[in-house]
Amino acid sequence: MAGRIRKIARRSFLIGSVAVAGGVAFGVYKFRETPPNPLAPTDGAIPLNPFVVITRDGVTIITPKAEMGQGVQSTWAALAAEELDVDWEDITILHGPPAQAYFNSALFGEAVPGLAYKVGPTGAAIRDLAGGGAKLLNLQLTGGSTSTRDGYEKMRMAGATARETLKLVAARRLGVGFGELSTASGEVIARDGRRIPYADLAEEAAQIEPPEIELRDPSQWRYLGRTMPRLDMIPKVTGTARYAVDVRLPGMKFATVRMNPRRTGMFSYDASAALAMEGVEKVIDLGGGIAVVARNTWIAIQAAEAVDIVWEGPVYPETTEALNALALTAFDRSANSTPRDEGDVDKPQDGIEIAAEYEAPWLAHTTMEPMSSAALFSDGKLTLWSGTQAPILARDRTAEAIGIAPEDVELIVPYLGGGYGRRSVADFSILAARVAAAMPDVPVSVTWSREEDMRNDFYRPAAWGRFRGVVLDGQAVLLDGKIASTSLIGDSSPPADPDDWQMGDRELVAGAWDQPYGIPNYRVSGYTARTGMAVGYWRSVGASYNGFFFDTFIDELAFAAQRDPLQFRLEMARREHEPSAAAIEAVAEMSGWGKALPERTALGIGFTYSFGAAVAQVVQVSQRDRGISIDKVWIAADVGRALDPGNLEAQLSGGAIFGLSAAVSGKITFRDGIAEQQNFWDNDALRMQSAPATEVRVLETAYRISGVGEVAVPPAAPALGNALFRLTGQRARRLPFGDTFNLLV
């Protein structure tokens, strides 16, 4: 609404103030105030900085990032080890405690206004400085594909600083010049061959001021740029990797929760049948639901389902139809943001005009490990084992929920059996803490049933896209996109009104407004749906639906212009962003685009620039006797710099399959205010026989390094949909495609 005076929310003020000249200084100032090292020296383990601990038999590298499958802990270890000169076999990794020292500097940098793909050296510096603000918000978060960018310098600096400090001590001890020392395999080596292991130097090194350091040139790298054996691999192939669900302590009890799937309270409940079951110890009233504590998890789950509960109704409409109708009223209000408005889309243009509407459903995360935590409450203190993506948040919320101070929570973050954004919410940590608080001195393992996990998820919100465009002489001359979805900001803490945010909610439009295409009249607006449904971050967030809307519409424009869809995109990208053009060219070459195909076979291209990476995919589909098969996906991604090629390949391949799974069959629908889907039998994903073969090429042309945990998800759905159009002549505008097409699963 023009002229509307917006309240300036605290967060947007911070972002705004670092974005302007004076604010940069503020950002720098805060950034340099080093947060205290949260690690205390213990017997034989000496922390040299928040990331490097020297022990008797090697080095422990603190990788304060949730390892949820993306290989982040190994990459962060390699960054530090590269400078520290320790052997890969001598490295131990630890997640470390929740601490401000581990704030995510990259995450906040991304919140600076402006098109990310246009960022050059100066812009990147401003973005990185803006990252200094993140610690003000205690943002220790693994998400947004930010870890690589966050750790890229920080971890190398941590390693280099530790190495140089150890050398200083060695120089003094050996009575030689600092410049005469080198380091290798965890030892400082003098020119005359004398060697001192780091462990013998660490105690003294921890006392002295670290010297100024310079990072090594990438040409000298030994670990980075190579595929390293992941440090979590052997544990994960032998069943010895520990997830929160695996914590076992003497005297442990096993619990599960059953919370209101409509997210309100209970009118009443009757637990007598449950309490009569053999092995059931206790039923705990949690207000919005119950927990059952039992001898083992299975008995707890059976008993929880046997509790007769009368739930209160939801605050949102009870059926998918009513919920979606309410969401769609968002288009009737003024836009939450219009971050891109180039040219004049309201001026009539010569050419062929087309319009299309798209829809993406509600989605669950369904991490393979259901929500789980273990907890022990004793002497007013809580020990919590939780696979959280946001440790400081989980610690603070948990403390608040059981009425203790955050310092009285010891949080241990084991491996995560998948995250995909779900584990950035603190709910499962809080519930485990509340169960433990009701069972003082008894360690409890709290595991959700798969059904509970699916009906009490924070769903990827359903979204709608309305697009209009004009093509003339084979070129797109106008694109006007409107997107509506439930904002995730309303769920933030403290709750905020997304329409009060100075910049608006950029996730509503991410993957659509920020595409590196030269279109003379280009506008994208986001509209805030207010549904009241519990929503959350889902791998690639706004780009998970906008990638589909925007890129499918581009494909429709190409068709209207009677152009080859790949060439059409390539020309637009060339005008705007070379790395994106390079990714499209690469995927064309890989997939043999334009060459003759076997009968009843078709290719489709999808492209999305998200989280700083340009990703192009080509999907091949073929008509078989029993249905349509997804044969193969070729993926070309520009990540700026490839730190671990093998892991990048795994993430890009897995991300595309994850995106295709949702595109084929992913959806959550509601009846009586409750998710109808219950388990994998009615909310499945691609499997061995239905997953395509993948082929990946990693490019390194972009100016900045980017992470890849999410970036392969957005282009997967449009690439598949565009291939289906080529194969069947039917345009796929509604997800999941399995509702419209006979796809083999």
Added chain:
Amino acid sequence: MARTLLINGKVHRVNLPDEVPLLWVLRDELGLTGTKYGCGVAACGACTVHMNGEAVRSCQVALGDVSGAVVTIEGLGSPDNLAVLQQAWADHQVAQCGYCQSGQIMQAADLLARTADPTDDEIDDAMSGNLCRCGTYPRIRAAIHDAAARMKAEA
């Protein structure tokens, strides 16, 4: 009622209701947490173990129905002594979050025990019950082919 189980070559005595699934006996009573819970309804394969030399979903086998020797991922090999299949898995860097992989490996072990050199179609058939949300299927397939080749070379 008290029952005797033979798991990974060791005898265990448990005293639990007969209907408790083997999965939870392993995980919660015996602390063998390598076997995972994913769905509880035979829809994901994360709980796969071998019973009498055959892959079964341990969430579907009631304690009262357990017969013969049980082998779990912990019994297949250990970090210091990897089974050929586990070595292939490590060499191909298959795992991402890793949560499904115990079940994948146990299912693949069963396949290779029956079919020394499986085709892609045979791999599809045998592995279709094992879900991987991280989408590691291409590497699982490669690791199975590789392990088959190694076993052949060793035989």
